[in-house]
Amino acid sequence: MQFVSAFLSGLVFGLGLIVAGMANPAKVLGFLDVTGRWDPSLAFVMAGAIAVGIAAFAVARKRTVSLLGADMKLRDARHIDRRLLGGGALFGIGWGIAGFCPGAGLVAMGMGEVKALVFVVAMLAGMAVFELSERRKRAAQLRTV
Amino acid sequence: MTIDWNAFTPWSALAGGLLIGIAAAMFVLLNGRIAGISGVVAGLLDPVRGELGWRVAFVLGLVASPALYLVAGALPHPKIDAGSGALVLAGVLVGVGTRYGSGCTSGHGICGLSRLSPRSLAATAAFMSAGFVTVFVVRHLLHV
Numbered sequence: 001m002q003f004v005s006a007f008l009s010g011l012v013f014g015l016g017l018i019v020a021g022m023a024n025p026a027k028v029l030g031f032l033d034v035t036g037r038w039d040p041s042l043a044f045v046m047a048g049a050i051a052v053g054i055a056a057f058a059v060a061r062k063r064t065v066s067l068l069g070a071d072m073k074l075r076d077a078r079h080i081d082r083r084l085l086g087g088g089a090l091f092g093i094g095w096g097i098a099g100f101c102p103g104a105g106l107v108a109m110g111m112g113e114v115k116a117l118v119f120v121v122a123m124l125a126g127m128a129v130f131e132l133s134e135r136r137k138r139a140a141q142l143r144t145v
Numbered sequence: 146m147t148i149d150w151n152a153f154t155p156w157s158a159l160a161g162g163l164l165i166g167i168a169a170a171m172f173v174l175l176n177g178r179i180a181g182i183s184g185v186v187a188g189l190l191d192p193v194r195g196e197l198g199w200r201v202a203f204v205l206g207l208v209a210s211p212a213l214y215l216v217a218g219a220l221p222h223p224k225i226d227a228g229s230g231a232l233v234l235a236g237v238l239v240g241v242g243t244r245y246g247s248g249c250t251s252g253h254g255i256c257g258l259s260r261l262s263p264r265s266l267a268a269t270a271a272f273m274s275a276g277f278v279t280v281f282v283v284r285h286l287l288h289v
Contacts, residue, residue, distance in 0.1 A: 003182025005175035006199040010206020011213060013168035013180060013251075018221065019212050020161020021154055026224035030152050032280040037149035041158040046254060048162020049169065053259025059261075066177035067267065073178050074260075077247070080267045087246025088253070094238025098227040101250040102243060103182040103207060105236070106244040108223045110208035115225040115232055122233040124238020127187045142261030 001068055014107045020045040023107040025099025032096050169256055172203070181252020182207070183243035245273070 014023075021027045022045055030039030085142055095101055100108070100119050108116035172180040176199060188200050211220055227235060243249045246268050248257065255273075257265020283289050 002176055003202040005171060006178075006202035007206040007209075009172035009176070009180060010167045010203040010208075011168075011210050012164055012171065012206075013182075014210025015206040015214060016161045016164030016166075016168060018161070019164060020158050021221070022161065023211075024221060026226060027152070027157075029226075029280055030149060032233040033148055033275040033284060034277050035281050036147075036284060037152070037159060039149045039152040040200050041152070041154050042154050044158035044160035045165065046258070048159040049166035049255045050162075050259050052163055052166025053169050053255055054261075056166070056173055056255070057260045060173045060177075061178070063174075063177075066173075066175055068175050070175075070177040072173075076262075078262075078264055080264055084246050084264065084268050085271045087242045087244065088271030089275040090238050090242030091246055091249060092242070092272035093279045094235040094240075094242055095250075095272060096239070096276040096279025098225070098232050098235035100232075100235060100239065101182075102186060102239060103249075103251055105239075106182070106186075106204065106207045107210055108225070111211040111220055111223060113223055113225060114187050115227070115229075116223070118229055118232045119239075122236025123240040124186070124190065126237040126242075127183075127244055128190050128240075129237075129249040130244035131187070131191050145168050 002070055007128060013103065014110065016049070017103055017107050023111070025094075025104070025108075027099075028104065029096070029099040032099075044133070052122050165251075167254060169251070169259070173256070179252055179256045181248050181256060183239075183249040184247070184252055187244055208268075242272075 017023045021041060031042035065071060098119060102123060105116050105119045105123060109120050169180040172178055185200050185203050190197060214220055248268060253265040253268040258269060
């Protein structure tokens with residue numbers, strides 16, 4: 001059942017991106033071009049999503065298991081550090097170069113766009129590099145203990 | 146700043162946003178997980194027992210969404226101006242950056258802000274401003 005609900009959540013998420021126009025990099029870049037001819041649409045996407053999200057997370061916060069009986073995995077990290085801001089900045093640079101965030105890249109790939117596939121493969125490679133370097137760091141820490 | 150009124154689509158943006166919000170709501174209330182796409186995808190690369198199936202299902206749903214959209218009407222055609230080199234650079238930066246920063250537009254920008262998390266607000270400010278600066282540099286300084 002949880003596979004079905006995960007699949008449906010992904011499906012509705014992707015539909016939302018398409019309807020909003022956010023699977024289209026040119027439209028995302030139009031939002032990021034604040035000093036040029038600016039398309040404020042993305043702000044309306046966020047407003048719509050957050051309006052629903054606030055209510056949902058207010059309910060979710062009070063629960064210890066999900067409606068399907070899964071444990072609630074809502075980490076409540078609060079620290080704001082260099083990793084968070086530096087990582088965010090790197091992501092923003094990549095986002096500004098091509099106009100793809102991870103979700104939009106996957107949805108455009110599902111439209112059969114070869115360029116989106118190139119982006120997604122490079123993104124997976126970037127994530128894998130990060131994963132390997134973290135593992136190496138952890139191993140080095142274990143050796144010094 | 147001048148608003149591009151021809152490109153501005155407030156109603157479809159709002160409607161799409163509501164759908165995204167509903168998807169995030171479904172995922173947290175049914176699966177107890179945050180619909181942060183970079184996190185969901187990254188978990189595919191370092192699989193933990195019992196955590197793989199729902200990740201695959203969620204990503205399949207995303208990738209299948211254009212097929213469902215096709216049932217209702219013609220798919221809008223995405224306009225991707227970046228060349229292969231730029232796409233690879235962008236992909237690597239998005240991959241590394243979202244892992245370092247523990248999230249992307251969905252995890253921090255939508256779910257995090259919906260949870261009123263100061264950490265996600267800081268991350269969102271960081272990637273938004275980096276995106277603004279990048280497009281300014283690429284379009285208006287380098288004229289690419």
